[in-house]
Amino acid sequence: MAERIVFYDQIARNKRNSIFLIIGILAVLMLFGYIVGIVMGPDYFTIIMILSIIISIIYVWAGYYYSDKLALASVNAKEADHIRHRQLYNSVESMSLASGLPMPKVYVMNDPNINAFATGRNPKNAVICVTTGAMEKLDKEELEGVIAHEMSHVSNYDIRFMTLVAVLVGMIAIISEIFLRSLWLKGDGDSDNKAGLIFMIVGIVLAILAPIVVSLVQLAISRKREYTADATAVKFTRAPTGLIDALKKIKRENEPEQKGRINKAVAPLFISNPFDTSKVKNLFSTHPPLEERIKVLEKM
Amino acid sequence: MVALLAWLIPVIILALIIIIFIAYYNKFVVKGNRIDNALAQIDVQLKRRADLIPNLIETVKGYAKHEKSIIANVTDARKALVSATDLKSKVKANDQLERALKSIFALAENYPNLKANENFLQLQNELSATEDKVAYSRQYYNDSILDFNNSIRVFPGKLFASIFSVKERPFIEIAPAEREPVKVNF
Numbered sequence: 001m002a003e004r005i006v007f008y009d010q011i012a013r014n015k016r017n018s019i020f021l022i023i024g025i026l027a028v029l030m031l032f033g034y035i036v037g038i039v040m041g042p043d044y045f046t047i048i049m050i051l052s053i054i055i056s057i058i059y060v061w062a063g064y065y066y067s068d069k070l071a072l073a074s075v076n077a078k079e080a081d082h083i084r085h086r087q088l089y090n091s092v093e094s095m096s097l098a099s100g101l102p103m104p105k106v107y108v109m110n111d112p113n114i115n116a117f118a119t120g121r122n123p124k125n126a127v128i129c130v131t132t133g134a135m136e137k138l139d140k141e142e143l144e145g146v147i148a149h150e151m152s153h154v155s156n157y158d159i160r161f162m163t164l165v166a167v168l169v170g171m172i173a174i175i176s177e178i179f180l181r182s183l184w185l186k187g188d189g190d191s192d193n194k195a196g197l198i199f200m201i202v203g204i205v206l207a208i209l210a211p212i213v214v215s216l217v218q219l220a221i222s223r224k225r226e227y228t229a230d231a232t233a234v235k236f237t238r239a240p241t242g243l244i245d246a247l248k249k250i251k252r253e254n255e256p257e258q259k260g261r262i263n264k265a266v267a268p269l270f271i272s273n274p275f276d277t278s279k280v281k282n283l284f285s286t287h288p289p290l291e292e293r294i295k296v297l298e299k300m
Numbered sequence: 301m302v303a304l305l306a307w308l309i310p311v312i313i314l315a316l317i318i319i320i321f322i323a324y325y326n327k328f329v330v331k332g333n334r335i336d337n338a339l340a341q342i343d344v345q346l347k348r349r350a351d352l353i354p355n356l357i358e359t360v361k362g363y364a365k366h367e368k369s370i371i372a373n374v375t376d377a378r379k380a381l382v383s384a385t386d387l388k389s390k391v392k393a394n395d396q397l398e399r400a401l402k403s404i405f406a407l408a409e410n411y412p413n414l415k416a417n418e419n420f421l422q423l424q425n426e427l428s429a430t431e432d433k434v435a436y437s438r439q440y441y442n443d444s445i446l447d448f449n450n451s452i453r454v455f456p457g458k459l460f461a462s463i464f465s466v467k468e469r470p471f472i473e474i475a476p477a478e479r480e481p482v483k484v485n486f
Contacts, residue, residue, distance in 0.1 A: 090429045097341060098436040100334060100444065238439065 005299045010231035018161070018224040025168045025214045032172060032210050035203045036179050039196070048178055056170035064163040068105075068120040068127040071269060077107040077129045088135060091144045092128060095151045098236040104128045104154065113254045114138060114246070117269040118150035119159055126154040137253065138246055145233060145242030149271055152232035158225050162268070165221055169214045176207040222268055222286040230293055231300070240297040247272075247297070251290040324460035331448040335469060338441040339387065345434045346381060346394055349427065353378045353397075356423045360404060363414035370407055373400040391472060394434060401427060438472055445469050 037045035063070065080088055089106060096103045104118070104126035111131040120126035128150050134143065153159065183204065234240045250272045257274040267274055268286040357371060364371075377397035384390040405424060408415040449468045452461040460466075 090432075094429075094432050094436050097345070097433055098440050100338065100440050235443075236436075 005296070007231040007234040007300050010296070010300070011228055011235065014224045014228035014231065015156070018221045018228070021217050021221045021224070022161075022165055022168070025165065025172075025217055028210055028214055029168055029172055029175075032175060032203075032206050035199055035206055036175060038199045039203045040179070040182065044182070048175055051178070052171040052174040055174055056167050060163055060166045060170055064121055064159070067159060068125060071117065071119045072107055072127060072129060075109045075111075075129065077109040080106040080108045080130075085135070087140065087143070088130060088147075091140070091147045092151075094144065095147050095236055098148070099151050099155050101126070101151060101155055104151075106130075108132060108135070111257075113257065113274065114146075114250045115254070115270050115272055115274060116146050116150050117271065118153045119269050120154065121159060122157070123154050128154075137249060141242035142246035142249065143242075144237060145240075145244070145246045146271055148233035148236040149229050149243060151236065152229040153225075153269075156225070156228060156232060158229065159269075161225065162222065165218050169211070169218050172214050173211045176211050179203065179207050216284075219284060219286055223288045226287050227293070227296065230297055234297065234300050240300045244294055244297045247290050247294050251294075321460070324457065325464055327451060327457075328448075328461065328464060328466045331444070331451060332466075334444045335441065335448055338437065338444045341437045342387070342390070342434065342441055345430055345437050346390060349394070349397065349430045349434065350378055350381050352423060352427055352430065355419070356404070356427070359417060359420050359423065360407075360414065363411050363417070364407060367407060370400070370403050374404055376400075387472060391438070398431060442471050445471055 033045065033049060036048065040048075082089055085106070085108065088108075092106050093103060101123045104120065104123075105128070107127060107129040109129050109131050112133040113131060114134045114137050116128065116130045116134055118126060118128045128147065130143075130146070134146060138146065183200070230243065233243050237243070254272060272290065273285060273287045353374060357375060360367075360371060374397070377393065377400045381390065381393035381397055384393045408420065414420055451457045452466055452468055
């Protein structure tokens with residue numbers, strides 16, 4: 001007999017775990033930086049740190065700042081019509097009342113699959129986009145559950161959080177790149193003492209493994225935030241049935257998107273991974289399997 | 301050099317203390333404001349409800365003029381809602397309105413022309429939507445009160461709350477009589 005869980009606890013637990021994970025990434029970054037510093041010297045270390053921060057931030061920042069426009073443009077979304085899409089606007093307004101957030105902009109994208117995403121750098125600039133499939137196939141309660149999930153991402157500042165994670169992961173990847181290349185160019189003429197050699201080997205191992213490991217951690221964080229968003233959605237609607245039924249419909253009916261229809265970079269923003277509707281519990285997915293999400297929701 | 305350090309450390313500690321005090325004070329202000337905003341939102345939704353009623357009454361009168369008592373119930377409930385001043389009486393008036401509306405919509409079953417009237421249907425949908433929104437804004441009001449009360453009761457927030465004389469706020473309650481299921485009379 002499954003015991004009931006309370007959405008407040010679920011929200012707190014997943015937020016806490018995602019923070020532990022991000023601290024983990026930070027720790028890897030520090031450790032890696034330290035080893036690189038030992039191998040290559042403190043000046044090199046300073047330069048490489050500054051360089052990686054700048055590159056990573058620029059690379060990720062543009063995507064973050066313009067995340068709303070980029071995402072909408074990439075799926076060719078149109079602003080929702082107040083008269084034709086009244087039900088949609090009512091649901092979004094209800095959810096913004098329940099969450100205390102300002103009303104986001106509402107968009108519609110043409111797609112037979114049931115799906116939705118939310119983006120925007122903060123609640124004031126938030127945008128929610130729903131597929132035509134979602135509006136046709138979901139009833140009022142189910143649509144409200146999906147919208148509640150998306151508003152949860154806005155409310156929990158998930159876009160900002162995942163951007164932060166992306167910056168850290170990016171830094172590690174860049175440091176690794178630069179470090180390995182420098183070693184190749186430098187040769188090992190300087191390190192003729194045992195300790196130096198050991199640090200160099202550790203450095204190389206880290207340089208190869210760290211980017212992979214933190215990418216996996218990044219995906220784990222993404223999954224935790226999805227669970228958090230599900231629980232927060234229940235906090236807004238105070239009943240999990242809408243979202244549960246919507247997820248069940250998604251599981252039953254959604255077909256994987258053809259390549260090229262949706263930009264891969266935007267895929268993590270959707271409520272259900274548009275490319276991977278498999279039920280496999282996967283280390284490589286941005287979303288937890290639908291099965292698991294439904295199971296957790298049914299306990300609330 | 302040592303003298304400088306000896307002077308610097310207490311300054312830093314003092315600065316940190318001031319910052320912590322400011323942080324807690326601001327936290328209480330922000331959370332308190334959220335509650336006030338939530339309250340204002342409830343008013344917005346209630347007003348929208350009240351504004352939809354006259355149109356509804358006119359439409360109903362066009363088909364069922366003689367159903368005087370049911371129509372009067374709605375008009376009275378609307379009057380009560382518009383003239384209510386504090387939250388408790390507003391909530392009570394809204395619940396009274398909701399009961400009166402249920403009777404009207406049940407009434408439409410006896411008047412197929414009214415039931416098919418486009419205007420009537422649209423008003424029915426909008427009133428249903430606003431009832432949801434009133435419910436959600438009440439929910440958020442209570443949620444923001446919970447958040448506020450939590451931050452006052454936990455430690456160390458508790459200390460700062462008593463220093464700044466910040467008091468707990470009450471939730472919206474439903475009167476026991478109103479928790480009973482609504483009976484619809486024809």
